[in-house]
Amino acid sequence: xxxxxxxxxxxxxxxxxxxxxxxxxxxxxxxxxxxxxxxxxxxxxxxxxxxxxxxxxxxxxxxxxxxxxxxxxxxxxxxxxxxxxxxxxxxxxxxxxxxxxxxxxxxxxxxxxxxxxxxxxxxxxxxxxxxxxxxxxxxxxxxxxxxxxxxxxxxxxxxxxxxxxxxxxxxxxxxxxxxxxxxxxxxxxxxxxxxxxxxxxxxxxxxxxxxxxxxxxxxxxxxxxxxxxxxxxxxxxxxxxxxxxxxxxxxxxxxxxxxxxxxxxxxxxxxxxxxxxxxxxxxxxxxxxxxxxxxxxxxxxxxxxxxxxxxxxxxx
Amino acid sequence: xxxxxxxxxxxxxxxxxxxxxxxxxxxxxxxxxxxxxxxxxxxxxxxxxxxxxxxxxxxxxxxxxxxxxxxxxxxxxxxxxxxxxxxxxxxxxxxxxxxxxxxxxxxxxxxxxxxxxxxxxxxxxxxxxxxxxxxxxxxxxxxxx
Ligand code: FES
Numbered sequence: 023x024x025x026x027x028x029x030x031x032x033x034x035x036x037x038x039x040x041x042x043x044x045x046x047x048x049x050x051x052x053x054x055x056x057x058x059x060x061x062x063x064x065x066x067x068x069x070x071x072x073x074x075x076x077x078x079x080x081x082x083x084x085x086x087x088x089x090x091x092x093x094x095x096x097x098x099x100x101x102x103x104x105x106x107x108x109x110x111x112x113x114x115x116x117x118x119x120x121x122x123x124x125x126x127x128x129x130x131x132x133x134x135x136x137x138x139x140x141x142x143x144x145x146x147x148x149x150x151x152x153x154x155x156x157x158x159x160x161x162x163x164x165x166x167x168x169x170x171x172x173x174x175x176x177x178x179x180x181x182x183x184x185x186x187x188x189x190x191x192x193x194x195x196x197x198x199x200x201x202x203x204x205x206x207x208x209x210x211x212x213x214x215x216x217x218x219x220x221x222x223x224x225x226x227x228x229x230x231x232x233x234x235x236x237x238x239x240x241x242x243x244x245x246x247x248x249x250x251x252x253x254x255x256x257x258x259x260x261x262x263x264x265x266x267x268x269x270x271x272x273x274x275x276x277x278x279x280x281x282x283x284x285x286x287x288x289x290x291x292x293x294x295x296x297x298x299x300x301x302x303x304x305x306x307x308x309x310x311x312x313x314x315x316x317x318x319x320x321x322x323x324x325x326x327x328x329x330x331x332x333x334x335x336x337x338x
Numbered sequence: 339x340x341x342x343x344x345x346x347x348x349x350x351x352x353x354x355x356x357x358x359x360x361x362x363x364x365x366x367x368x369x370x371x372x373x374x375x376x377x378x379x380x381x382x383x384x385x386x387x388x389x390x391x392x393x394x395x396x397x398x399x400x401x402x403x404x405x406x407x408x409x410x411x412x413x414x415x416x417x418x419x420x421x422x423x424x425x426x427x428x429x430x431x432x433x434x435x436x437x438x439x440x441x442x443x444x445x446x447x448x449x450x451x452x453x454x455x456x457x458x459x460x461x462x463x464x465x466x467x468x469x470x471x472x473x474x475x476x477x478x479x480x481x482x483x
Contacts (some may be wrong), residue, residue, distance in 0.1 A: 125416050209434070218436030220473060247389070263475045267392045269382040271423060274388050277427050299434075306430040311423065316365055328419035334409070337422065338458060 023071045023123065023189045026092065030187050031066050031117060034091040040117055041088040046075045048163070053129055054139060057082065069093075071105035071189070073127045073148060076171075078283040081239040083111045087276050090116050095123035100281035101239035101314030105321050106184075107316070108279070110242050118186030122193040125177065126167075126168035127153070132169050167198075173284040173297060176202025183317055192311050221266060227292040228265035230258070233274055234286035234296055240279035240315075247271065269299065277303040278324035281316045340364070341418045348401035349394045351386055355385045355439040356449045359407035361459075363452030372463045375403070382418025384405065388428045391442060396475045401466035403417065408446040409428040418446070437453040437474060440465040 027225050037331055047058030051093055059082060060070060075095065080102040091310045099120060113324045129140055132184040136143075145156040153164045167175065170185040180193040181224075200207075232248070237243045243258045245317045247255050248268055257264040282301045289295040307313055311335055352358040358379045364371060376399075378385060383406025391402045404425070412418040425444045433439050443462050447455045 092361075117347065202448065212439060214436040217434070220436050255393065261477075263396055265479070266435075267389075267396055270435065271389055271393060273431060274424075274428060277431075299431075302434055303427065303431060306427055310426050310430070325420070325423055328364070328423055330409070330419075332419070332422050332423055333426055336426065338443060338461075 027071060027119060027121075028069055030189070031069060031091055031307045032063055032269070034117055035061065035063050039089070040091040041213050042086055043069075044079050044086075044302065045069045045093040045119070046071065046077065046079075049074075052143070053127075053146060059086070064260045069123055071144075073125070074129070075121070075123075076126045076128075076288060078237075078239055078285045080105060081237075081242070083116055084242055091119060092116055093119045093120050093121060094182050094185070095126070096177060096179040096182050097281055097283045098239075099184050100179060101283055101321045102316070103184050104240060104279045104281060104316035104323075105242065107321060108242070113319065118182065118185040118187070120182030120186065120188045121179045122179075122190045123174075124180060124193060125166070125174035127166075127169050127188055128171045131171075132164065135164050135168060143326045157167075169290075171284055172202050172205070173282050173301070174202075176282075179317070180182075184319060203286050203301065203305075205295060206302050209302075211300060219221075222262055224271065224294045226262040227267040227294060228261040228262070228269075229292060230265060230268075231291060233289035233291060234269070237285045237289040238272075238276060238280075239283065239285070240276035241272065241280075243275075247275075269294075269296070273299045273303055276300065278307050278311075278313065279315050280304055342460070344471055346400040346463055346471075347398075348375050348403060348463060348466055349399045349478050350375045351380050351383075351390060351404045352377055352447075353383050353406040353413075353418075354379050354381050355412065357445070357447040357455060359406075359449035360447045360451050360455035361444070363449065364451075364456040366453050369453060369456040371459040373462045374466075375459050381410060382417035382420040382471050384412070385415065386421060386424075388424065389426065391432075395437065395472060396442065398472060398475070400470075401443070401462065403443045403445065403462050405445045405447050405455075408448055411448065427469035438460040438469045440469045441472065 034040045042061050044053040044059050049056040053074050057077050078098045078101055080098050106113050108257055143157045147154045151166055153169050155162045176197045178195045178197050180195050186332050256268045260323045284297050284303045311324050386404050395400050406418045445458050
């Protein structure tokens with residue numbers, strides 16, 4: 023896939039079809055990848071595709087304001103489609119290089135499973151359904167499924183839904199919803215007071231770095247409500263109350279746009295389980311309006327229209 | 339110190355074209371609705387931002403009720419239809435994080451429905467009374483918050 027990508031990306035730049043290529047390059051931390059954005063052909067050599075390509079790159083086309091050749095996995099394609107639905111990205115301005123994806127490895131999960139720090143891990147190799155992890159000179163195996171992100175476990179669209187070039191062969195989905203939604207189910211089973219204390223504790227950790235909103239492809243407002251000072255909706259300093267209100271509003275703003283790419287949670291430096299909020303809303307939107315974000319680029323965004331038959335049994 | 343009995347304090351966001359007039363009508367008909375409600379007039383139920391609801395709760399009100407025109411009757415044609423979608427997700431989210439559903443209510447009340455408005459407010463305030471004072475955003479680790 024990697025070679026095919028380099029070849030296709032090179033062609034796009036050479037023929038002047040795009041201004042930039044947005045893909046993955048080696049990260050500064052072992053194993054990790056980071057976004058590689060370039061308009062130079064010689065840099066395309068550094069493009070990678072491997073089981074660690076976690077970033078969702080789909081917000082770059084908005085920021086670059088240029089024609090972009092962009093690498094997307096299944097989930098990322100939904101974010102990109104959602105942006106096309108919201109008219110934030112022109113379909114004509116992007117050349118989509120699709121990567122069929124079996125799941126992205128969550129290094130934190132590996133660290134936890136083998137009880138070693140990333141610095142002690144020398145190599146991670148995929149062998150069929152397993153990963154062989156070499157740490158401190160000895161080998162350990164771990165099933166691939168135990169090493170990928172929770173969101174990947176429940177992935178229903180491993181193959182990008184929209185692409186110009188598909189860099190591999192289509193993958194059929196094998197979602198394990200029970201595992202993927204385990205944390206959400208646990209929360210649902212708690213009683214209301216416990217749920218509130220749970221979130222309160224979690225949001226006491228928040229330092230308002232805004233990583234979640236900065237990384238989120240569905241957070242595309244040019245001026246976020248958090249930066250509005252007349253009126254000032256939410257205090258800018260971090261109290262758990264304001265942190266929670268901020269995130270609840272953000273959750274509502276991205277509801278119906280969120281495709282459960284999980285970037286918010288991955289970006290969170292203090293480990294707040296943000297996906298448990300966002301993914302829950304994905305479920306609710308599906309349940310209420312039979313709508314899934316980013317599966318159809320011609321569909322109207324869910325909150326820009328309505329049906330006469332929308333649920334209203336809760337309205338008195 | 340003598341204990342004062344707790345009375346719920348709730349905010350009502352009422353649409354100018356219907357529920358606000360409904361509340362007015364129930365007043366002129368001398369129907370009684372509890373004084374626990376503080377009414378804020380809004381131009382349309384579609385104007386309600388979830389932030390209004392959360393900020394009100396954060397600032398310590400015990401409940402929030404939003405009321406607009408019946409479907410099909412919105413002065414701006416579709417404000418309440420759009421609002422209905424928003425309200426549905428707001429409700430689910432608040433419930434999920436552990437805010438008692440009794441604290442937040444949505445209703446449709448027309449300008450002619452004075453008695454209904456009084457009844458809706460009554461029932462809502464009673465519901466809030468049952469769940470008790472809103473301590474959600476209180477922080478016992480700090481005084482005076
Ligand atoms: S005018 Fe009353 S709900 Fe829109």
